[in-house]
Amino acid sequence: MRSPSSTVVVLAGAVTDAVVGELGRLPNVQALRLTGEGAPPVREVLGAASRPFLVHDLDPLAAVARAWSGYFDDPSTAGVLRVEVASALSAFAAGESVLPDYYLVLGAETLEPRAAAWWLGVLAATAPARVVPVAATTAAVRQALATLPAGRGWPDPAGWLPELHLRVPDHAGLVGPGGVTSLAR
Known part of the structure; x- marks a missing residue:
């Protein structure tokens, strides 16, 4: 499904049409909004990617993130979190979804x-x-694309997604410019 010649980047957080549109004008970036009405399926987009960077806004873990957050608001929703994790793992296994680079x-x-x-x-x-x-500007995203860090890839999602209920928000360290810091402000 995935084009081996493209680095796949998901934009998360404060994503705007303007940033995606400006990125799409770069010769080495294919940038798309995949979360809107009438967007092509991610499978097609990944398979047809031909530029060095494929940048889009469709997070394969969005439903898991919502369920994880909801679980800590209301622990009785543990079943919802389990269902979303199972759904994500199934989509990864079937090749319908992939974690971005x-x-x-x-x-x-x-x-x-x-x-x-x-x-x-x-x-x-x-x-x-x-x-x-990254700052929510096109210039900052361009700079980030040019300087993406090397490092180990994602571990097998089947090894960490089922354990999300153990990752308590107040104890999840935040990664910032100086490394891991506490969530407490």
Whole structure:
């Protein structure tokens, strides 16, 4: 499904049409909004990618993130979290979805604490080089694309997604310019 010649980057956080549109004008970037009405299926987009970077806004873990956050608001929703994790793992196994090479988290400094704990805590702790906080501007995203860090890829999702209920938001460390810091402000 995935084109081996493209680095797949998901934009998360404060994503705007303007940033995606400006990125799409770069010769080495194919940038798309895949979350809107009438968007092509991600499978087609990944299979047809031909530029060095494929940048889009369709997070394969969005439903898992919502369920994880909801679980800590109301523990009786543990079943919802289990269902979303199982659904994500099934989509990964079937090749209907893939984790991106990188997440660029736009406007990370403005995220609500729970979202910050997800992006910069849970995900960044799982694969530190794969989650990059970036200012919500085209220039910052361009710079981030040009300087993406090398590092280990994502571990097998089947090894860490089922354990999400153990990752408590208030204890998920945040990754920032100086490394891991506490969620407490």
